[in-house]
Amino acid sequence: MKTIASAAICVGLAVAVCARAGAPFSFDSAPGRLPKNVVPVSYTLDVVPNLDTLTLTGSESVTLQFRTASDTIVFNSLNETLTDVRLDHKPVATVVSNDEQQLTRLTLAQPAPPGSHTLTFSYSGRVESQPHGLFLQSYQRLDGSPGRLLSTKMESTDARRMFPCWDEPAFRSSFQLSVTIPAGWQAVSNMPVARRREAGANSAITFQRSPKMPSYLVEFSAGELGHINASSDGVDLGVWAARGREQDGAIALANARQILADYDDYFGYRYPLPKLDSIAVPGGFGGAMENWGAITYNDQLLLLSASSTVANRQRVFSVQAHEMAHQWNGDLVTMGWWDDLWLNESFASWRAAKETDQRNPSWKWWQLQDADKEVAMSADARLSSHAIQQHVSDELQAANAFDPEITYSKGQAVLRMFEAYLGPDRFRSGVRRYIRARAFSNASSADLWNALSVANGASAVNAASGASIGAVASGWTEQPGFPLVSVAASCDAAGRRTVSLSQQRFLLRGSDAAASHWSVPLQVRAGIHATPFSMLLTSDGQSGAAGRCDEPLSLNADAIGFYRTRYDAATYRTNAANFAALEDGDRIALLDDQWALVESGQGPLRDYLALASSMGSGLNTRSWQQIAAALGTLEYAERGTAGYGAFTDYARSIIKPAAGRLGPAPAPADTPDVQELRRLLIGDLGAWGDQDVIDDARRRFGLFVGDHSAILPDDQPHILSVVARYADAATFELLHAIARQAKDETEQQRYYSALMDVGDPQLAAQAAQIALSPELPPQAARWRLALVVRLAREHGPLAFRTFTDNAETLLSPNPKYAPLITAQYVPAWFWDAVPPDQLEAWVRAHVPGQMAPNVARGMETARFRLSEKDALLAEADDWLRHR
Numbered sequence: 050m051k052t053i054a055s056a057a058i059c060v061g062l063a064v065a066v067c068a069r070a071g072a073p074f075s076f077d078s079a080p081g082r083l084p085k086n087v088v089p090v091s092y093t094l095d096v097v098p099n100l101d102t103l104t105l106t107g108s109e110s111v112t113l114q115f116r117t118a119s120d121t122i123v124f125n126s127l128n129e130t131l132t133d134v135r136l137d138h139k140p141v142a143t144v145v146s147n148d149e150q151q152l153t154r155l156t157l158a159q160p161a162p163p164g165s166h167t168l169t170f171s172y173s174g175r176v177e178s179q180p181h182g183l184f185l186q187s188y189q190r191l192d193g194s195p196g197r198l199l200s201t202k203m204e205s206t207d208a209r210r211m212f213p214c215w216d217e218p219a220f221r222s223s224f225q226l227s228v229t230i231p232a233g234w235q236a237v238s239n240m241p242v243a244r245r246r247e248a249g250a251n252s253a254i255t256f257q258r259s260p261k262m263p264s265y266l267v268e269f270s271a272g273e274l275g276h277i278n279a280s281s282d283g284v285d286l287g288v289w290a291a292r293g294r295e296q297d298g299a300i301a302l303a304n305a306r307q308i309l310a311d312y313d314d315y316f317g318y319r320y321p322l323p324k325l326d327s328i329a330v331p332g333g334f335g336g337a338m339e340n341w342g343a344i345t346y347n348d349q350l351l352l353l354s355a356s357s358t359v360a361n362r363q364r365v366f367s368v369q370a371h372e373m374a375h376q377w378n379g380d381l382v383t384m385g386w387w388d389d390l391w392l393n394e395s396f397a398s399w400r401a402a403k404e405t406d407q408r409n410p411s412w413k414w415w416q417l418q419d420a421d422k423e424v425a426m427s428a429d430a431r432l433s434s435h436a437i438q439q440h441v442s443d444e445l446q447a448a449n450a451f452d453p454e455i456t457y458s459k460g461q462a463v464l465r466m467f468e469a470y471l472g473p474d475r476f477r478s479g480v481r482r483y484i485r486a487r488a489f490s491n492a493s494s495a496d497l498w499n500a501l502s503v504a505n506g507a508s509a510v511n512a513a514s515g516a517s518i519g520a521v522a523s524g525w526t527e528q529p530g531f532p533l534v535s536v537a538a539s540c541d542a543a544g545r546r547t548v549s550l551s552q553q554r555f556l557l558r559g560s561d562a563a564a565s566h567w568s569v570p571l572q573v574r575a576g577i578h579a580t581p582f583s584m585l586l587t588s589d590g591q592s593g594a595a596g597r598c599d600e601p602l603s604l605n606a607d608a609i610g611f612y613r614t615r616y617d618a619a620t621y622r623t624n625a626a627n628f629a630a631l632e633d634g635d636r637i638a639l640l641d642d643q644w645a646l647v648e649s650g651q652g653p654l655r656d657y658l659a660l661a662s663s664m665g666s667g668l669n670t671r672s673w674q675q676i677a678a679a680l681g682t683l684e685y686a687e688r689g690t691a692g693y694g695a696f697t698d699y700a701r702s703i704i705k706p707a708a709g710r711l712g713p714a715p716a717p718a719d720t721p722d723v724q725e726l727r728r729l730l731i732g733d734l735g736a737w738g739d740q741d742v743i744d745d746a747r748r749r750f751g752l753f754v755g756d757h758s759a760i761l762p763d764d765q766p767h768i769l770s771v772v773a774r775y776a777d778a779a780t781f782e783l784l785h786a787i788a789r790q791a792k793d794e795t796e797q798q799r800y801y802s803a804l805m806d807v808g809d810p811q812l813a814a815q816a817a818q819i820a821l822s823p824e825l826p827p828q829a830a831r832w833r834l835a836l837v838v839r840l841a842r843e844h845g846p847l848a849f850r851t852f853t854d855n856a857e858t859l860l861s862p863n864p865k866y867a868p869l870i871t872a873q874y875v876p877a878w879f880w881d882a883v884p885p886d887q888l889e890a891w892v893r894a895h896v897p898g899q900m901a902p903n904v905a906r907g908m909e910t911a912r913f914r915l916s917e918k919d920a921l922l923a924e925a926d927d928w929l930r931h932r
């Protein structure tokens with residue numbers, strides 16, 4: 050048990066010590082800023098928002114458990130004024146709220162004894178205009194008239210903006226919420242409505258009491274909402290949307306039924322709440338939030354209309370699968386503190402990808418996820434990268450922990466790697482044990498490793514070394530980076546191959562002074578279609594049998610592992626000679642690794658281009674995405690140089706055989722991944738100056754102007770992009786008029802995005818103005834930034850000026866992510882827009898000093914891109930001259 054004084058020591062640098070890395074969750078040693086001697090058990094809240102003054106009044110009653118006698122009570126508050134504060138009906142002695150510290154401290158006239166006490170108070174606070182806490186969102190109704198609705202976004206530390214509370218994840222409590230809203234509005238919260246009372250112009254609604262949960266999962270939305278619902282195994286599933294749009298939630302409702310059934314089974318623990326609502330918020334924040342029983346989505350991530358594409362449908366399913374996985378990993382079992390955020394986010398990401406793949410095999414979802422894994426590996430190949438588990442001591446660091454590349458994508462990939470290593474059944478039994486053991490409570494990484502170890506037995510991990518799963522896995526979550534595994538093969542007289550393996554940290558630039566080391570769970574495929582086998586690489590020089598020397602070898606079968614592989618020259622030649630015949634995943638891994646070796650200066654460009662050429666007319670989408678991205682990087686480096694024409698001739702010649710095989714128009718038998726491949730290849734041929742493709746895009750746009758059904762929604766992005774790239778003023782204005790007239794946000798996003806691809810510099814200046822203009826509806830505020838970033842692809846300095854002149858406006862729809870975006874992503878987006886020192890100076894001036902590590906990551910990416918551009922240009926020109 051901790052006193053206030055000893056708990057206070059856990060703030061700041063000492064948190065890492067207090068967290069005791071590797072220990073199972075315990076409430077007393079969970080890090081955090083609040084003392085643990087007074088613990089909330091249940092809240093009863095009554096909130097009355099005023100939509101005109103953007104204020105709220107509330108009354109709150111909290112049942113508290115005093116674990117020791119105490120004369121102080123400390124909890125979180127922000128921008129709130131508390132009045133009539135009483136403990137057990139007696140006024141407290143002092144009330145001090147400090148918005149800087151986001152704390153309220155109460156002192157009592159006398160210490161209260163251990164046991165149950167009731168804290169009551171009234172308070173006033175704010176309704177926010179940006180999506181944190183309780184916020185008011187403006188949007189355009191279907192008929193074009195202005196509408197408003199209320200919603201919440203509490204994670205990580207913004208529940209305190211709506212009501213004073215113990216706003217840390219270890220303080221699980223039950224919540225009963227009452228709200229007063231305009232009559233005629235509908236309201237949704239975590240639990241079903243218990244009663245609704247009409248009172249003149251208002252309605253008073255009380256929801257049922259929630260189970261014990263962290264404050265960051267509290268949800269409340271209200272507005273002119275419509276909904277559809279279905280019952281699934283006793284759970285009421287609902288989709289809510291701005292009235293008139295609810296039928297656009299039909300596919301999401303059907304998805305939710307599938308996903309709930311699958312997760313009930315997978316986790317071996319039935320979804321425990323009576324209902325699960327999905328709420329489509331127009332505008333608001335850009336993603337979705339897994340509030341228990343009431344998931345909120347930006348409506349573009351939930352609703353699908355006739356103008357939606359396969360990519361839209363994929364995004365809806367995968368985001369739903371992510372948020373619904375959180376109902377177990379996050380809501381039923383919550384990380385004890387934000388340094389274990391990966392237990393929420395990596396798990397939900399991995400589980401969602403697995404679910405999306407299982408339910409939609411024609412999407413080849415794991416292959417498409419390889420693109421995200423490559424982005425994560427590129428980020429993690431920086432010297433300044435960070436571990437999946439990272440120290441968090443305050444609100445800013447809690448927000449910054451939501452790093453999409455490491456916390457989400459690397460975490461997902463590492464979990465997949467361990468699932469493959471242990472086998473899906475044994476992995477699942479560990480997950481079930483973990484969920485069962487920690488249900489309605491919190492957990493640490495050690496709890497997960499222990500559950501996986503018990504479920505599998507230590508011998509299942511590594512009979513040779515006896516290493517526990519925790520010992521193997523924590524190397525991947527507690528240190529940054531990943532290894533490059535080097536393979537040296539030898540052959541005996543009969544042609545049998547033995548490989549000797551070694552590892553070092555893979556970096557794009559610089560060297561690893563820490564001499565990092567991993568236990569690497571390799572998946573080895575020896576032979577083209579052989580079944581992979583597992584091998585745990587623990588020590589340098591470790592050797593093993595690996596098939597025959599005349600057969601190809603993959604040390605990362607199906608591209609599952611989060612490591613890179615470099616083969617000796619003879620093995621590489623065998624792999625390259627069999628390139629077209631390899632399993633898709635093995636070919637993808639080879640392309641990824643060879644390109645990464647080029648980028649890091651450890652492999653010749655000619656080897657990579659030889660692989661790309663040998664794709665021929667093969668039709669694997671992810672392989673072509675990888676090649677198109679690499680050729681695109683080279684094309685960008687060549688711009689403005691004498692070699693540009695020769696290079697783009699060459700780049701087009703690489704992708705034309707596959708594009709020719711597919712033809713310009715969809716065929717009825719095409720699966721979604723093949724359709725996507727056609728669009729990718731046509732778009733790149735257009736971008737790289739193929740006159741036939743440009744002419745055809747213009748012809749089809751001519752028809753589209755008169756009849757929008759002339760181009761399928763799925764085909765619009767790449768065709769309109771080609772049109773914009775070569776547009777004259779009249780064509781640009783035609784496209785602009787189409788964007789202005791669009792009523793559906795999915796279409797608006799598509800058309801305005803295409804405008805940002807314009808090639809002409811004067812029209813680009815117009816595009817920048819359009820991205821900022823009030824012609825965009827209010828719910829578009831959050832994607833203005835994406836438009837400016839897209840403009841940077843062709844017009845870096847203009848886009849950077851546009852961004853810096855309007856940074857506050859562009860970032861305001863992302864209050865939680867704004868510092869992380871500024872520090873890490875602005876340098877990556879605008880790496881060649883201005884000299885790096887100027888870029889860094891701007892970034893440093895716009896984030897708090899404690900974000901220096903994040904700025905270092907962003908600037909390492911920017912400086913790498915600059916040096917890579919020079920290196921690739923020289924190598925590509927040399928290769929073109931001598932090929």
Ligand SMILES: [Zn+2]
Pocket residue numbers: 339371372375393394397
């Ligand atoms: Zn999530």
